[in-house]
């Protein structure tokens with residue numbers, strides 16, 4: 001997919017494409033100002049070992065009314081699209097030939113704001129989701145590690161960059177945004193997603209990890225790939 005983006009990075013088990021200047025500096029400046037002023041930023045909680053703790057970043061979930069979404073163990077109803085989010089969504093749809101129905105915004109206020117290792121693998125996203133990650137503001141180092149081999153990679157996601165993650169990228173890799181001790185201005189990251197309606201067993205409270213594990217067992221058995 002995405003012939004208008006650079007070719008995939010030469011990594012196994014997933015499609016990663018990075019377009020450093022997908023938005024011009026002037027476009028990125030305007031988007032950063034609009035997004036920081038207009039999104040429904042709040043400090044969400046993350047559920048960790050049964051306790052809810054404040055996340056080290058501000059977040060906002062916007063999207064179509066049906067795109068209810070759960071991340072970090074907590075369900076969020078979508079806020080409506082803002083003009084800036086709608087413009088980014090339409091630009092992505094034109095370039096990628098793929099439409100998204102929701103977007104998770106994260107605002108990293110300084111180098112102490114961060115995101116731990118995870119994959120974008122919530123059951124609402126279905127298997128092998130397409131994730132378009134747009135960055136505005138200060139550049140930050142985006143860390144990746146391959147689940148099976150432990151191979152590590154680092155990308156710098158700069159002002160106006162677009163990182164496309166597709167194929168097995170969320171099944172086979174984890175990613176995170178490490179803290180940094182050096183002075184760091186704010187960064188906004190938008191990850192556009194296609195959220196599908198939940199099946200009954202998922203609505204009934206089966207955890208995302210359990211569903212994913214069941215999906216993987218089924219897929220591996222079907223392919224004969226795992227003992």
Ligand SMILES: [Mn+2]
Pocket residue numbers: 118119120175
């Ligand atoms: Mn993520």
